[in-house]
Amino acid sequence: MRVMAQMAMVMNLDKCIGCHTCSVTCKQAWTNRAGVEYVWFNNVETRPGQGYPRTYQDQGRWKGGWTVKRGKLRLRSGGRMKRLAQIFSNPNLPTMDDYYEPWTYEYDMLLSSPLGEHTPVARPKSLISGKNMKIEWSANWDDDLAGGPELAPKDPVLVKIRDQVGDRVKMEFEQAFMFYLPRICEHCLNPACVASCPSGAMYKRSEDGIVLVDQDQCRGWRMCVSGCPYKKVYFNHRTGKAEKCTMCYPRIEVGMPTVCSETCVGRLRYIGLFLYDADKVTAAAAVEDERDLLEAQLDLLLDPEDPQVQEAARRDGIPEDWLSAAVRSPVYKLAKVYRVALPLHPEYRTMPMVWYVPPLSPVVDALRDTGNDAEDAGNLFGALDALRIPIEYLAELFTAGDIGPVRSSLQKLAAMRSYMRDVNLGRETRPDIPAAVGMDEESLYEMYRLLAIAKYEDRYVIPKAHTETARELEELACAVDYAGGAGHVSGPFGEVSGRPVPVAVETFHALKERQTTEVIIPVEAVRVNLRNWDGLGGGDE
Amino acid sequence: MSAKDILLWVVLPYVTIAVFVTGTLWRYRYDKFGWTTRSSQLYERRLIRIASPIFHIGILAVVVGHVIGLLIPESWTDAARVSEDMYHLMAVGIGLVAGACTLFGVVMLIYRRRTTGPVFAATTRNDKTMYVFLVAAICLGLLTTLIGSGIVGDGYNYRETVSPWFRSIFLLNPQPELMAESLPSFQIHAVAGMLLFIAWPFTRLVHAFSAPLGYVFRPYVVYRDRGPHDSGSRPSRRGWERVG
Numbered sequence: 001m002r003v004m005a006q007m008a009m010v011m012n013l014d015k016c017i018g019c020h021t022c023s024v025t026c027k028q029a030w031t032n033r034a035g036v037e038y039v040w041f042n043n044v045e046t047r048p049g050q051g052y053p054r055t056y057q058d059q060g061r062w063k064g065g066w067t068v069k070r071g072k073l074r075l076r077s078g079g080r081m082k083r084l085a086q087i088f089s090n091p092n093l094p095t096m097d098d099y100y101e102p103w104t105y106e107y108d109m110l111l112s113s114p115l116g117e118h119t120p121v122a123r124p125k126s127l128i129s130g131k132n133m134k135i136e137w138s139a140n141w142d143d144d145l146a147g148g149p150e151l152a153p154k155d156p157v158l159v160k161i162r163d164q165v166g167d168r169v170k171m172e173f174e175q176a177f178m179f180y181l182p183r184i185c186e187h188c189l190n191p192a193c194v195a196s197c198p199s200g201a202m203y204k205r206s207e208d209g210i211v212l213v214d215q216d217q218c219r220g221w222r223m224c225v226s227g228c229p230y231k232k233v234y235f236n237h238r239t240g241k242a243e244k245c246t247m248c249y250p251r252i253e254v255g256m257p258t259v260c261s262e263t264c265v266g267r268l269r270y271i272g273l274f275l276y277d278a279d280k281v282t283a284a285a286a287v288e289d290e291r292d293l294l295e296a297q298l299d300l301l302l303d304p305e306d307p308q309v310q311e312a313a314r315r316d317g318i319p320e321d322w323l324s325a326a327v328r329s330p331v332y333k334l335a336k337v338y339r340v341a342l343p344l345h346p347e348y349r350t351m352p353m354v355w356y357v358p359p360l361s362p363v364v365d366a367l368r369d370t371g372n373d374a375e376d377a378g379n380l381f382g383a384l385d386a387l388r389i390p391i392e393y394l395a396e397l398f399t400a401g402d403i404g405p406v407r408s409s410l411q412k413l414a415a416m417r418s419y420m421r422d423v424n425l426g427r428e429t430r431p432d433i434p435a436a437v438g439m440d441e442e443s444l445y446e447m448y449r450l451l452a453i454a455k456y457e458d459r460y461v462i463p464k465a466h467t468e469t470a471r472e473l474e475e476l477a478c479a480v481d482y483a484g485g486a487g488h489v490s491g492p493f494g495e496v497s498g499r500p501v502p503v504a505v506e507t508f509h510a511l512k513e514r515q516t517t518e519v520i521i522p523v524e525a526v527r528v529n530l531r532n533w534d535g536l537g538g539g540d541e
Numbered sequence: 542m543s544a545k546d547i548l549l550w551v552v553l554p555y556v557t558i559a560v561f562v563t564g565t566l567w568r569y570r571y572d573k574f575g576w577t578t579r580s581s582q583l584y585e586r587r588l589i590r591i592a593s594p595i596f597h598i599g600i601l602a603v604v605v606g607h608v609i610g611l612l613i614p615e616s617w618t619d620a621a622r623v624s625e626d627m628y629h630l631m632a633v634g635i636g637l638v639a640g641a642c643t644l645f646g647v648v649m650l651i652y653r654r655r656t657t658g659p660v661f662a663a664t665t666r667n668d669k670t671m672y673v674f675l676v677a678a679i680c681l682g683l684l685t686t687l688i689g690s691g692i693v694g695d696g697y698n699y700r701e702t703v704s705p706w707f708r709s710i711f712l713l714n715p716q717p718e719l720m721a722e723s724l725p726s727f728q729i730h731a732v733a734g735m736l737l738f739i740a741w742p743f744t745r746l747v748h749a750f751s752a753p754l755g756y757v758f759r760p761y762v763v764y765r766d767r768g769p770h771d772s773g774s775r776p777s778r779r780g781w782e783r784v785g
Contacts, residue, residue, distance in 0.1 A: 080756055080757050081757070083756075084753070084756060084757070087753070088593045088594040088596075088597040088598070089582060089589050089590050089593040089594055090582060091590070093582055093583070093586070094583075095582070095583055095584070095585070095586045096583050096584055096659070128584070128658075128659040128662070129658040129659050129662060130662065131658065190762065191762060194761070194762050194763055195761035195762055197756075197763075198753030198756040199751065199753050199756075200753075200755065200756070200759055200763050202763065203763040203764060203765040204762060204763065204764050204765075205764070205765060205766075205767060206764045206765065206766050207766065207767055215574055216573035216574055217573070218577065219576065219577050219578060219748055219751040219753070220577035220578040220579055220580050220748070221578065221580075221753065222580055222582065222583075235580070235583050237581070237583050237584065237663065238663070239574070239577070239579075240577035240578060240579030240580060241574070241577055465767065
């Protein structure tokens with residue numbers, strides 16, 4: 001047994017209202033730069049829907065993740081030799097159109113147009129070609145089932161289950177169902193992107209399992225982009241390097257939650273530690289039947305209260321405060337103790353570490369609309385199978401199509417609602433409700449506390465990185481004596497060479513320069529970008 | 542022997558080697574972040590799917606051809622009882638195919654670069670200069686193949702002049718007179734080649750050194766420690782030491 005710690009996240013989909021605050025704040029923090037305009041480390045997609053990039057879940061086409069061939073785990077896009085042979089042009093790489101062509105608007109026209117008969121308009125301008133463009137797609141074009149009957153049926157998950165579900169998935173209004181799926185990098189235990197990288201530039205941090213790209217070692221082969229089945233590694237087309245969600249490691253290292261979690265208005269995200277057995281990861285990812293993957297993944301997670309595990313963890317160099325954080329970990333409770341959180345697409349065999357509590361609300365709403373008591377445990381249990389949120393759909397997302405664990409998770413959530421209603425109304429509680437889903441009153445109540453009213457320090461149990469083991473906290477060190485002004489380092493090899501300036505430093509100096517400058521920078525010379533526009537002159541570029 | 546010959550066939554080669562080696566080391570030391578293929582596949586997929594492999598495989602074959610033609614002395618192939626005619630037939634056959642692939646590939650890539658808006662927008666001045674050197678070397682190289690084989694002109698055995706000169710440079714016993722007496726087309730190709738190598742370390746061509754052969758041998762999943770350093774990438778200044 002080799003114990004390793006993994007920083008992981010659980011999202012409670014019942015609470016997601018699809019406001020995209022997580023996406024926007026993440027973008028402000030991390031991808032508010034030229035070259036990554038089209039990149040959303042965090043995105044929220046409406047399901048059913050095509051997702052971002054379009055139809056990324058169709059691994060028949062994109063060849064992401066792993067497969068098992070004759071009991072051996074291999075990348076779906078082929079063996080090492082085949083992949084090296086494809087290095088000159090990656091056949092599985094999405095193009096910009098599969099994401100979307102990023103754009104801005106000619107905001108300046110609104111200010112500088114001469115007085116005239118017609119109201120001036122700000123036309124959309126492509127951020128790639130700089131030309132006028134027609135906006136035809138975006139990172140959430142099919143938000144809230146927009147274009148439903150036309151777009152949503154192309155959802156790869158729907159295509160897959162159409163045979164078994166038939167016409168139960170309806171796209172007509174009033175019969176449709178939908179929910180939101182916020183996605184970040186999964187920081188997998190068996191990351192296909194890392195395995196795909198020919199340069200060895202991608203790595204998993206042994207301390208907390210965060211998957212990162214070494215910007216100095218990346219050579220732009222783009223294999224990670226196609227290797228990731230979730231398409232959560234992106235190619236910065238300006239620097240020629242891969243970039244991805246960093247799980248906000250500079251924040252995590254000092255004990256703060258990620259930006260997406262911090263700013264989530266629904267407070268639906270939980271961050272904490274898993275302890276897992278690193279020796280068993282490959283075997284777990286290689287189990288023959290896709291539907292055994294969830295159980296195999298759960299088996300990797302070790303009980304942090306088990307003295308044997310603790311002893312092994314100490315032997316493997318996990319600090320004491322990390323062990324106690326693992327004991328208090330909300331993600332361990334939701335995933336393994338209560339078993340209500342499920343991983344996204346375990347069938348990709350990457351052992352993803354962002355888990356989801358499936359949404360019960362569409363069922364409750366539908367039940368209420370039919371005039372039934374939507375919080376009666378019996379009604380809810382029955383409705384789960386009969387109503388319009390097809391469990392099959394959720395099962396394709398979270399359990400490789402096995403409806404058992406999804407139903408069990410939803411039943412627990414239903415039982416929790418029903419049981420808590422009695423508590424809130426001051427009625428006699430009914431121990432038979434938790435018993436029906438294999439729980440006792442105490443644990444059901446604890447689960448309710450964790451899902452419904454957990455405070456900041458209960459949702460985010462993040463032990464700080466240890467200074468004795470900490471890698472340089474680059475951003476802090478650079479900010480102290482940064483010299484040379486803001487903007488782009490233009491090296492001798494053109495504008496894309498030279499040391500990258502930490503984003504925070506660049507933004508800080510750019511804003512400072514613009515707020516203290518005496519001159520108004522002529523706007524026609526630069527691109528106006530509202531994301532960090534302060535009313536003084538142009539944006540970046 | 543004129544000063545021009547000394548300059549072109551002794552000074553220039555050593556300058557090339559010096560710039561190529563130190564330039565590469567220097568760039569690797571100071572510009573790892575800029576060391577990338579800077580692929581444009583994200584913008585355009587259709588043309589690059591065909592053009593890029595043709596070009597790259599072609600140019601790799603060309604490299605192998607140069608290694609054989611320049612490094613292996615004629616006496617060795619004679620000893621192996623490969624006749625002059627046979628050698629040339631082989632060299633020209635393979636060389637022409639590889640060269641034609643390379644040229645076709647690079648022309649297609651440049652066409653794509655010019656006509657696809659986003660790709661052209663992402664082309665730096667540095668790239669454009671590099672393309673001039675690269676295409677010049679390729680075209681002149683094809684020309685020498687045609688001339689050397691006798692398809693154009695009388696045929697020329699470069700293995701008696703160009704190749705020994707090339708080896709003499711690396712044996713630190715330069716023999717410029719050999720090169721001085723070879724055909725002008727070979728001379729121009731050699732100069733174009735050297736200029737390309739001088740420019741090499743300062744262009745995106747450096748990605749050729751990153752051919753990821755280690756990928757075949759390494760374990761799939763890479764783990765890295767944060768390392769044993771203190772926090773911060775440099776020692777704290779006095780008065781700024783961390784507390785706790």
